[in-house]
Amino acid sequence: MDHLLPFALFLSLFLLLIQRFPLVCGLNFSSKQVSSLRLDRIQRHLDTINKPPLLTIQSPDGDIIDCVHKRKQPALDHPLLKNHKIQRGPTEWPKRKKAKENEEDVRDGRAGSGAGGPFQTWRVNGTRCPKGSIPVRRSTVNDVLRAKSIFDYGKKKRPILLDRQIDAPDIVSGNGHEHAIAYTESSEMYGAKATINVWDPSIQVVNEFSLSQVWIISGSFDGSDLNSIEAGWQVSPELYGDSRPRLFTYWTSDAYQATGCYNLLCSGFVQTNNKIAIGAAISPVSSFSGSQYDITILIWKDPKLGSWWMGFGDNTLVGYWPAELFTHLGDHATMVEWGGEVVNSRANGQHTSTQMGSGHFPDDGFGKASYFRNLEIVDSDNSLSAVQDISIMAENTNCYNIMSSYNDQWGTHFYYGGPGRNPKCQ
Numbered sequence: 379m380d381h382l383l384p385f386a387l388f389l390s391l392f393l394l395l396i397q398r399f400p401l402v403c404g405l406n407f408s409s410k411q412v413s414s415l416r417l418d419r420i421q422r423h424l425d426t427i428n429k430p431p432l433l434t435i436q437s438p439d440g441d442i443i444d445c446v447h448k449r450k451q452p453a454l455d456h457p458l459l460k461n462h463k464i465q466r467g468p469t470e471w472p473k474r475k476k477a478k479e480n481e482e483d484v485r486d487g488r489a490g491s492g493a494g495g496p497f498q499t500w501r502v503n504g505t506r507c508p509k510g511s512i513p514v515r516r517s518t519v520n521d522v523l524r525a526k527s528i529f530d531y532g533k534k535k536r537p538i539l540l541d542r543q544i545d546a547p548d549i550v551s552g553n554g555h556e557h558a559i560a561y562t563e564s565s566e567m568y569g570a571k572a573t574i575n576v577w578d579p580s581i582q583v584v585n586e587f588s589l590s591q592v593w594i595i596s597g598s599f600d601g602s603d604l605n606s607i608e609a610g611w612q613v614s615p616e617l618y619g620d621s622r623p624r625l626f627t628y629w630t631s632d633a634y635q636a637t638g639c640y641n642l643l644c645s646g647f648v649q650t651n652n653k654i655a656i657g658a659a660i661s662p663v664s665s666f667s668g669s670q671y672d673i674t675i676l677i678w679k680d681p682k683l684g685s686w687w688m689g690f691g692d693n694t695l696v697g698y699w700p701a702e703l704f705t706h707l708g709d710h711a712t713m714v715e716w717g718g719e720v721v722n723s724r725a726n727g728q729h730t731s732t733q734m735g736s737g738h739f740p741d742d743g744f745g746k747a748s749y750f751r752n753l754e755i756v757d758s759d760n761s762l763s764a765v766q767d768i769s770i771m772a773e774n775t776n777c778y779n780i781m782s783s784y785n786d787q788w789g790t791h792f793y794y795g796g797p798g799r800n801p802k803c804q
Contacts, residue, residue: 438502466650472756508652520619532617532639554721554723561715566758567594567710573674574750583725651695722798737795754789
């Protein structure tokens with residue numbers, strides 16, 4: 379019997395190990411069993427994007443926020459940014475007209491019509507990263523496992539791009555994507571701004587999403603050189619593992635083929651802010667016939683250094699996309715879009731019930747439908763001007779729709795969204 383003791387000891391140690399460290403042993407009790415070879419590859423990938431933190435913050439919603447030294451952030455791994463010197467700020471903000479009274483109450487991402495509250499859940503107690511560092515939402519093995527592959531983690535599925543001469547210019551059409559957007563075209567644009575209502579739309583299946591964003595676009599829709607910079611809020615169970623609305627960014631310089639990604643999940647976007655975590659949850663959110671909360675997004679091109687800066691809320695800089703990342707956007711944009719997008723996977727052969735915006739149609743109006751307000755464009759002289767001429771588009775108005783309008787307080791604005799599957803949307 380003595381010869382069985384070493385085996386029994388080995389077995390008990392092995393069982394203890396897989397209970398405490400299941401992923402190390404190639405087991406994941408929250409998902410299907412994964413080979414140790416794939417786990418090794420995933421871990422190597424995570425090691426490249428999860429930089430060593432100066433401080434780690436546990437968010438009440440389960441996120442882990444790593445405070446990473448700004449010179450160690452993922453952006454600087456990009457081959458084109460090896461010798462990049464981080465810019466402290468833009469050389470010039472867009473010239474602003476006198477703020478309207480209703481805009482004075484928009485602070486830190488919450489509208490005056492709502493109760494006070496933190497902009498992001500991880501900062502609920504006033505937490506922030508130390509000066510000289512940036513907050514980065516830590517990626518986990520399970521995050522990557524939800525993606526189709528390591529390459530696909532943090533990337534949009536390659537879309538089918540429309541022929542601009544025939545169809546309305548939604549970036550991602552076909553391939554299960556549906557939109558309700560407003561857009562404007564010009565030979566030269568240098569940025570855009572909007573204030574966006576935040577909701578928590580329900581998502582039917584894990585690989586679907588619902589987002590509301592600004593697109594800054596240049597290049598060809600029918601080729602492989604489309605450049606796009608995007609920012610807003612999204613609900614994506616596949617990307618984040620939950621159904622909370624989160625601040626996000628995206629960029630591509632080759633029509634979503636190989637370049638770019640969400641947030642900081644690849645090199646490129648240079649973050650400068652130590653209080654805003656891209657990819658972290660937004661809280662509180664708007665409620666039906668209740669308090670309304672919105673966020674303001676500004677993206678513009680530095681007239682001297684050429685970087686595309688992202689501003690948030692009331693004059694808060696988040697970071698920038700260096701000009702080196704782009705071809706066409708190295709110069710200027712030719713189109714701006716604002717609006718909502720969902721993925722319709724047609725599970726069980728039916729249209730998805732994934733909601734866009736609040737999940738209500740635009741004609742329900744304020745407090746019920748989602749909105750974009752105070753749409754503005756940055757002109758060649760780096761000044762913000764109200765959008766005068768916009769077009770609107772929705773592929774299937776029985777599922778999701780959009781209605782634009784104008785008034786003195788909200789300028790050019792629109793309501794948009796819908797419930798997805800309903801008696802008229804099958």
